[in-house]
Amino acid sequence: xxxxxxxxxxxxxxxxxxxxxxxxxxxxxxxxxxxxxxxxxxxxxxxxxxxxxxxxxxxxxxxxxxxxxxxxxxxxxxxxxxxxxxxxxxxxxxxxxxxxxxxxxxxxxxxxxxxxxxxxxxxxxxxxxxxxxxxxxxxxxxxxxxxxxxxxxxxxxxxxxxxxxxxxxxxxxxxxxxxxxxxxxxxxxxxxxxxxxxxxxxxxxxxxxxxxxxxxxxxxxxxxxxxxxxxxxxxxxxxxxxxxxxxxxxxxxxxxxxxxxxxxxxxxxxxxxxxxxxxxxxxxxx
Amino acid sequence: xxxxxxxxxxxxxxxxxxxxxxxxxxxxxxxxxxxxxxxxxxxxxxxxxxxxxxxxxxxxxxxxxxxxxxxxxxxxxxxxxxxxxxxxxxxxxxxxxxxxxxxxxxxxxxxxxxxxxxxxxxxxxxxxxxxxxxxxxxxxxxxxxxxxxxxxxxxxxxxxxxxxxxxxxxxxxxxxxxxxxxxxxxxxxxxxxxxxxxxxxxxxxxxxxxxxxxxxxxxxxxxxxxxxxxxxxxxxxxxxxxxxxxxxxxxxxxxxxxxxxxxxxxxxxxxxxxxxxxxxxxxxxxxxxxxxxxxxxxxxxxxxxxxxxxxxxxxxxxxxxxxxxxxxxxxxxxxxxxxxx
Amino acid sequence: xxxxxxxxxxxxxxxxxxxxxxxxxxxxxxxxxxxxxxxxxxxxxxxxxxxxxxxxxxxxxxxxxxxxxxxxxxxxxxxxxxxxxxxxxxxxxxxxxxxxxxxxxxxxxxxxxxxxxxxxxxxxxxxxxxxxxxxxxxxxxxxxxxxxxxxxxxxxxxxxxxxxxxxxxxxxxxxxxxxxxxxxxxxxxxxxxxxxxxxxxxxxxxxxxxxxxxxxxxxxxxxxxxxxxxxxxxxxxxxxxxxxxxxxxxxxxxxxxxxxxxxxxx
Numbered sequence: 001x002x003x004x005x006x007x008x009x010x011x012x013x014x015x016x017x018x019x020x021x022x023x024x025x026x027x028x029x030x031x032x033x034x035x036x037x038x039x040x041x042x043x044x045x046x047x048x049x050x051x052x053x054x055x056x057x058x059x060x061x062x063x064x065x066x067x068x069x070x071x072x073x074x075x076x077x078x079x080x081x082x083x084x085x086x087x088x089x090x091x092x093x094x095x096x097x098x099x100x101x102x103x104x105x106x107x108x109x110x111x112x113x114x115x116x117x118x119x120x121x122x123x124x125x126x127x128x129x130x131x132x133x134x135x136x137x138x139x140x141x142x143x144x145x146x147x148x149x150x151x152x153x154x155x156x157x158x159x160x161x162x163x164x165x166x167x168x169x170x171x172x173x174x175x176x177x178x179x180x181x182x183x184x185x186x187x188x189x190x191x192x193x194x195x196x197x198x199x200x201x202x203x204x205x206x207x208x209x210x211x212x213x214x215x216x217x218x219x220x221x222x223x224x225x226x227x228x229x230x231x232x233x234x235x236x237x238x239x240x241x242x243x244x245x246x247x248x249x250x251x252x253x254x255x256x257x258x259x260x261x262x263x264x265x266x267x268x269x270x271x272x273x274x275x276x277x278x279x280x281x282x283x284x285x286x
Numbered sequence: 287x288x289x290x291x292x293x294x295x296x297x298x299x300x301x302x303x304x305x306x307x308x309x310x311x312x313x314x315x316x317x318x319x320x321x322x323x324x325x326x327x328x329x330x331x332x333x334x335x336x337x338x339x340x341x342x343x344x345x346x347x348x349x350x351x352x353x354x355x356x357x358x359x360x361x362x363x364x365x366x367x368x369x370x371x372x373x374x375x376x377x378x379x380x381x382x383x384x385x386x387x388x389x390x391x392x393x394x395x396x397x398x399x400x401x402x403x404x405x406x407x408x409x410x411x412x413x414x415x416x417x418x419x420x421x422x423x424x425x426x427x428x429x430x431x432x433x434x435x436x437x438x439x440x441x442x443x444x445x446x447x448x449x450x451x452x453x454x455x456x457x458x459x460x461x462x463x464x465x466x467x468x469x470x471x472x473x474x475x476x477x478x479x480x481x482x483x484x485x486x487x488x489x490x491x492x493x494x495x496x497x498x499x500x501x502x503x504x505x506x507x508x509x510x511x512x513x514x515x516x517x518x519x520x521x522x523x524x525x526x527x528x529x530x531x532x533x534x535x536x537x538x539x540x541x542x543x544x545x546x547x548x549x550x551x552x553x554x555x556x557x558x559x560x561x562x563x564x565x566x567x568x569x570x571x572x573x574x575x576x577x578x579x580x581x582x583x584x585x586x587x588x589x590x591x592x593x594x595x596x597x598x599x600x601x602x603x604x605x606x607x608x609x610x611x612x613x614x615x616x617x618x619x620x621x622x623x624x625x626x627x
Numbered sequence: 628x629x630x631x632x633x634x635x636x637x638x639x640x641x642x643x644x645x646x647x648x649x650x651x652x653x654x655x656x657x658x659x660x661x662x663x664x665x666x667x668x669x670x671x672x673x674x675x676x677x678x679x680x681x682x683x684x685x686x687x688x689x690x691x692x693x694x695x696x697x698x699x700x701x702x703x704x705x706x707x708x709x710x711x712x713x714x715x716x717x718x719x720x721x722x723x724x725x726x727x728x729x730x731x732x733x734x735x736x737x738x739x740x741x742x743x744x745x746x747x748x749x750x751x752x753x754x755x756x757x758x759x760x761x762x763x764x765x766x767x768x769x770x771x772x773x774x775x776x777x778x779x780x781x782x783x784x785x786x787x788x789x790x791x792x793x794x795x796x797x798x799x800x801x802x803x804x805x806x807x808x809x810x811x812x813x814x815x816x817x818x819x820x821x822x823x824x825x826x827x828x829x830x831x832x833x834x835x836x837x838x839x840x841x842x843x844x845x846x847x848x849x850x851x852x853x854x855x856x857x858x859x860x861x862x863x864x865x866x867x868x869x870x871x872x873x874x875x876x877x878x879x880x881x882x883x884x885x886x887x888x889x890x891x892x893x
Contacts (some may be wrong), residue, residue: 017803018718022730025715025774029733033771036748037740043751092647095640107644109879114651117875118832120852121868125654127856128661128671128865135657135671165651197633219739226741229834233856243743250747250839259747267744274739278732336798358797371795375813384809385799433799443798 040267043260057261067245067262074242077156077231078224081163082217088164089171090213094205096172097179108176115169123230126162127153130234136161154236162234167223171216174281178212179205211280218277222270242266287350289314289473290335290441295344297330297497304330306497307344317467317474319484319505322494323520328477331494332443335475336365348440359388364439368446370430372418378405379414382433389437404436405429407466424455428462435470444476448483460487481521485509493517513627518558525564525598526626527557540594544571546620556626559618561588561601566608569617573598577612591616655872662865669862680866690867693851697831700762700847704769704830709823711770712777716818717811719778720785731778738775745772746839753840760840765847768840769830776829777822780886784818785811821886828878832871 045054053059061067092111096104114122129136130152137150152158182205190200228243235241240248242262249259288311297305305327312318320328333339335346337358345354353361364385372381382401386392392400405411408428418426427447434442444463448456464487467474478484484491485505493501493508493516501508501517512518515526530537531552535545546557566589575593589600589608593616600616608614632640657671665675684690712734718724719731737745745768753764796810812819834849841850848867855864 014721014723014803017807018721018723021714022718022724025711025734025778026730028711028767028771028774029737032749032752032767033737033745034733036752037744038748039751039755040744040748088647091640091643095644107648109883110648111651113876113879114655116828116832116879117655117872118834118849118852118868120834120849120856121658121832121871122654124852124856124860124864124868125656125658127860128657128669129653133670135653162654165654168647168651197636222739223741226743228743229838229853233853243741246743246747247838250750251841256751260751263744263747266741270741270744278739336794338794338797358794359800359802361798362800363798365795365798367791367795369789369791371789371791373792373796373810373813375816384796384801388796388800388802388805388809437799 037267040260040263043257044264045261046257048257057258058265060258061262061265070240070245071242071265073156073239074225077159077163077241078221080160081167081224082221084160084164085168085171085220086213086217089168089175089216090206090209092168093172093175093179093209093212094201096176097182098184111169111172114165119166119227119229120233122166123162123233126158126165126230126234130158130161153234154238156235156239159231159235159239159241162230163224163227166227166230167220170223171213171220174216174219175209175212177281178209182208215277215280218273218280222273222277226266226270287347288312289349290475291345291347292331292335293345293347295331295334295341295346297327297334297339297341304497305334305341308494308497308499309344310492310499310502312473312475314473315471316490317464317476317488318490318492319488320475320477320492320494321481321484321520322479322500324479326494327497328479328494329445332365332445332475332477335441336363336443337361338365362437362439363441363443364434364437365443365445366430366434366447368449370418370426370447370450372426372429372433374418376417377414378410378416378418378421378429381418381429382436384433385437400436401432404432407435408432408462423451424459427451427455427459431463431466435466435472438470439472442472442474444474446477446479448478449480456483463487485521493520511624512558513624515556515558515626518624518626522560524561525559525596527559527593527596527598529555529557531555538573538594539596540574542574542594544573544620546571546623548625550625558624558626559598560622561599563622564598564600564616564618565602566600566614567617568615570619571617571623573616573618575614575616577608577610577614579610580608658865659869659872662862662869664862664865666862669860669865680862681870683863684866684870687863689846689851690848690863693846693848694867696762696845697847697849700765700769701827701831703766704773705823705827707766707770708773708777708826709819712774712822712826713781713812713815713819715774716778716781716785717807717815720782734778735775737772738779742772742833742835743839746836749836750839760842760845762842762845764842765837765840765845768836769833772833772836773826773829776825777819780822780825781815781818784886785815788814817885821882824878824882824885828875831874 044057047054047056092107096107099107128134131137132151137152141150152161186204187200190204226243228241228247231239231241232244232247243266246259246262246266249255290312292308292310295305295308308331320331322328330339334341337353337356341354345352347353348361373384376384379398379401382404383397386397386400402411402414405414408431410425410428410432413421413425418429421429430447448459451459460483476484476488488505491503491505491508492499495516501513508517509521512521512524518524518526527538531550533552535543536557537543573593575591575598577589578592578597579590581588587602589602591598591600591614598616660673661669661671662680663676663678664670664673665677665679666673715734719727719734724730749764749768750760753760757764792814793806793810796806801809832849834853837847837850838853848871852864852868
């Protein structure tokens with residue numbers, strides 16, 4: 001029966017009222033969000049000198065070994081970070097979904113707490129932990145994996161460890177969203193049909209969680225290639241990533257056109273990942 | 287012209303025709319039920335009267351003025367919703383006072399006074415300071431009722447108000463609703479899918495089907511003479527038999543001939559027999575059949591009996607007993623037979 | 628009764644879980660531990676116990692100034708984004724406007740677009756059209772990135788609310804503004820409060836947009852901490868960071884009380 005509120009039935013006043021309500025927000029987002037992002041696109045095709053091609057800034061990026069190495073490092077690290085997060089995030093999400101509410105809830109809270117603390121504070125913790133004499137470096141030397149007085153600061157391993165911690169909540173929450181829609185009866189049915197716990201996990205839960213793992217991976221990868229605070233502080237100047245390089249050019253060398261071109265490339269990569277991510281999550285919610 | 291006039295109301299949702307030209311005249315002070323299965327358009331019609339939906343065609347006239355284009359807040363009606371729609375952040379008293387406050391016609395003290403009176407009318411004055419969620423379903427229901435009657439609305443609209451209550455509470459509420467109607471004399475329109483509720487509460491039943499009025503008559507009349515097979519079925523699970531009217535009598539599908547007065551003209555016709563008008567054993571008229579099933583229902587027993595190609599239901603007292611497979615006779619008196627139009 | 632989980636899964640799972648939790652909480656715990664050292668250098672484990680670095684922070688005009696800037700900024704951001712976000716969420720919830728789903732996507736997009744891209748765009752616009760970055764530019768930038776949180780929390784509570792209540796209010800004679808004030812805003816209350824705490828937390832902790840919009844005389848706490856971390860941090864940085872962690876915990880508890888984290892997170 002047509003019970004729900006129908007747009008046309010709210011009366012003529014509702015339209016004007018909605019315009020008034022959404023107006024300030026729409027103006028803010030168009031003026032202070034879409035316009036600045038559009039400005040990047042415009043600047044990226046403005047050549048440094050008149051008469052040059054609109055692709056000049058992009059050509060500079062692709063012709064310089066340095067930037068290509070930075071881009072390759074960014075890509076490689078992000079792939080590793082995404083894989084590690086998925087491997088840790090799946091069991092964590094499963095446990096949160098299947099343990100008693102209180103336990104799962106506490107776990108969720110403890111996962112979200114780091115997400116909500118400032119990125120500089122979290123990174124600071126890793127600087128101490130990974131640095132000389134820090135617990136992680138000590139642990140590694142105890143296990144015979146590193147020299148005494150070793151440090152993971154300014155190493156790619158260090159960047160991966162710190163970034164995984166920063167991004168794990170995104171993977172866990174996205175995967176949890178999918179796992180919590182898997183009815184426990186499916187697992188029980190699988191058990192009654194002779195599959196053990198691990199085989200049930202492998203053949204029932206994991207395949208059904210794939211949409212969550214895929215969208216979580218897309219999100220984590222997108223966030224990973226575009227973050228700069230953690231890689232900059234942990235990796236230092238010797239291991240620049242793309243976002244860090246953009247930050248340097250925008251704030252120190254003030255080479256905006258080139259920074260805009262790199263941002264455009266990053267934006268294209270991120271949109272290329274986020275659009276499938278949004279499509280995946282929307283289908284699930286819709 | 288009646289107090290509330292609906293003329294040729296049509297309503298479409300996309301390609302779905304929810305209402306196909308409904309016209310109704312409702313007298314001041316009457317209690318009318320809109321009855322029908324879900325999807326028949328009864329709630330849509332109620333919402334159009336309230337102003338919550340705009341019809342595609344037709345008009346709504348209340349007390350001589352056309353309100354078709356008027357928003358709900360300007361219509362001075364009251365509607366009680368299935369979910370009760372109590373404001374969770376306000377006390378019971380503030381909920382009941384809400385319409386008075388919106389219209390801002392009197393002082394706060396006066397509004398509180400009237401809200402208390404309305405609450406007293408539904409015997410809930412002692413809960414005035416509670417929050418809706420602290421009340422039981424039946425109490426919430428009565429708060430919603432008090433809120434609906436507090437400002438003497440021109441029409442009281444009730445949208446399946448009893449459907450969320452259990453059987454006992456529902457009976458109590460029915461009595462209360464009737465009592466209030468008699469005391470306040472409010473013009474009341476009541477939407478329900480429950481035929482018993484419609485028959486017991488209202489003095490007029492409008493039976494709807496697929497967006498049109500199937501039958502519109504006083505409650506007792508519509509029960510005694512449903513008029514159409516759909517109405518017969520919906521209003522009391524009556525038996526509808528396809529028969530052939532011949533000059534010598536009425537021929538059933540099993541070949542039996544009956545003599546029934548006031549039969550329509552010769553040819554195919556539909557004979558309506560109420561379950562409770564039938565009994566096991568010989569009557570003035572008798573049908574031969576075989577018992578297919580026996581359903582024990584406490585004070586009564588329902589038999590499903592096969593008569594030729596037709597299956598009929600018989601509602602009898604407990605003492606008449608037959609078992610599935612038995613060959614029996616079903617009797618009835620000819621004046622109880624009705625013809626579908 | 629058959630055991631749902633074999634012992635190996637319970638033990639192994641418990642162990643993995645413990646490791647993950649240690650891993651997740653490690654940096655925060657280390658910062659807190661390092662802040663109470665009695666020594667002069669940043670070490671873990673700390674040397675002895677003292678609150679001297681907290682005293683140092685509370686006596687430092689630079690830190691107090693940054694804290695003041697952060698508080699003013701976060702308060703202003705919370706106010707602006709609560710007003711803008713709540714109004715937008717109500718309009719989006721009503722679905723009266725054409726293209727509501729496109730608008731909804733627009734309002735949530737700052738949540739998914741990497742802040743670095745937004746940050747550089749804002750820096751460019753502020754520099755070209757407004758004579759350089761400023762606290763006002765930062766306020767606008769933070770409002771943009773916090774509005775989606777409000778829209779989400781308010782939309783979530785509104786979609787749980789009984790839609791018949793607003794209709795009932797109409798039949799009882801409530802006009803549009805009265806419905807907004809007496810029905811919709813009370814219905815949205817929990818979402819507004821939780822979203823406000825969210826916005827405050829995000830703005831107070833935000834570093835990326837702040838770093839891009841660095842301008843003379845404007846320094847927030849995260850900007851100051853970042854600057855210290857680039858060189859050689861002292862235990863005072865740990866003390867400030869610990870205070871920020873505590874503030875976040877307080878805000879999380881508040882959000883949890885008003886709305887429940889699961890609804891915001893999911």
